[in-house]
Structure formats: structure tokens, C-alpha cells
Amino acid sequence: MIPEEFVEMTRAYRLLSELDPSQLRKLLPLAQDKQFGVGQTIFKEGDKSSFLHLIVAGEVALEMVAGGQNVRVQTLHPGDAMGWSALNADCHTHFQARALTPVSTVAFPSERIREACDRDPAMGYALMKRLLELVTERLDATRMQVVNTHREPEAAPRR
């Protein structure tokens, strides 16, 4: 019987744990541990993207500011990536990220990860494929959220 904490670990690190060992050896030296306290802003909307984060523990609210208020767009969990605009040079974040609980991330400095992907396109392609899977999942989740929000309430049964 495999303890649940080990299964959770593979879910939380799936962006990295599915890479080949040779690719992982090139990426890991770039990675940093980051910790954020409850309520702490991880990045603000419009900031220059400085890190690609992989959430390994905790929950993060992705928010946009509308009418002077923070509107939550999505809640991110372990295994989700955020700040992926860091992979584009001169790109800025589209949302604000705020820690809802104590959060731990594995963070890759944007410039260094771009350089590593440029130096080794095969590794860069493998990373982009994994990242695209995560982004697609997030889009699907957002789509379901929108559908549920706008679904017509079911007609009450006649008596």
C-alpha cells in the first residue's frame, strides 16, 4: 500500500516529475524554493513576470481588479503552474495571485528558464508540452465555471 502523501507528491510535482531525468538535471539547478504567508500577494496584475511557479503546497487565488475590487477568477491547487507568462520575454502578468493558505512553490527565474530552453530546445519543448497540458486543464476548468455560472436554473417541478 502506497501512503497517500507519496501519491499527492507526484500530483503536486507533475510538471517536473514527468520530464526525462536528463532534462530534469538541467532544470533543477535553476529552481528555488519560495514560501508565501496567508494573504500575501505573490504577483500583481501587470507586473513583469519574474518567476514561473509550480505550486507544491497550499491554495492560491487568481484575481483581477474590477471596479476597485478583487474578483477571483480561479483557485489554484498543488500541481498547478502560475506565472507562465514568464516564458515570454517582456511579458506581464494578466492576473494577481494571492495566497489563501500558506503556499510553497518551486520557482524558476524567467530569464534563466528562457535561456535554458533556448540552449536545449528538446528540453524546452518537453517543458512546454507539460505546461500546455496544465494550461489546457485550467482553461477547461474556467470554461466549466462559466457554464455553471450562466446555466439557467431548472424549472421547479409542478405540484
Added chain:
Amino acid sequence: MSFTMPGKILEEYTVRNNRLGLVQFGDTRRPIFLDLVPKAHIGDYVRVHVGFATECVPEEEAKRAYEQLVKEGHFKTAELDLEADEALPDATRRLKPR
């Protein structure tokens, strides 16, 4: 999760395509990926960076590292061969391997 000190592998598991181990760092135990250290098994010492064991560490070197940490006051004992869970604080105690 990164640790400056080497950790000792206490348990090993395979989850899908990954090999993981329960690794002890002083009075803390954490699940760690072992995919990059295929020769490391239970009882061996490894160095860890952001959740992945990246290299094996000879036992003598690991013990010297712990003795240094004891000298600096980070631990009470350099004894790493903790067969009994009672040797660990409550917060880090864990069920025996299943």
C-alpha cells in the same frame, strides 16, 4: 523543499513512473523523488534540492555534516540510525512502513 544537510532514505515506493523515498533530515521526514539517484536505496544518504534527490552522499560525509550541525547547536544528537520512532518529536513521528 531543499535541505542543506544530507538525508537518509527510510522507505522506498514506486508511484506510476516515479520512484520516491521517505527521507529523514535530522528530526524531519519528507517524501522525496529518487529518480535521479537510481543507485540509492534504503539506508543511503542523499542531497536534496526542491524535492528531488540530486546526488548520493557517502555515509561518513553525511555523519560529519550532522556532527557539524550538532556543534552549531542545530541538533541535540548526531545519531541518525533512528530505528525507534520514539526518537523523533511528536510532530514528525510517522506510522511504521507499511
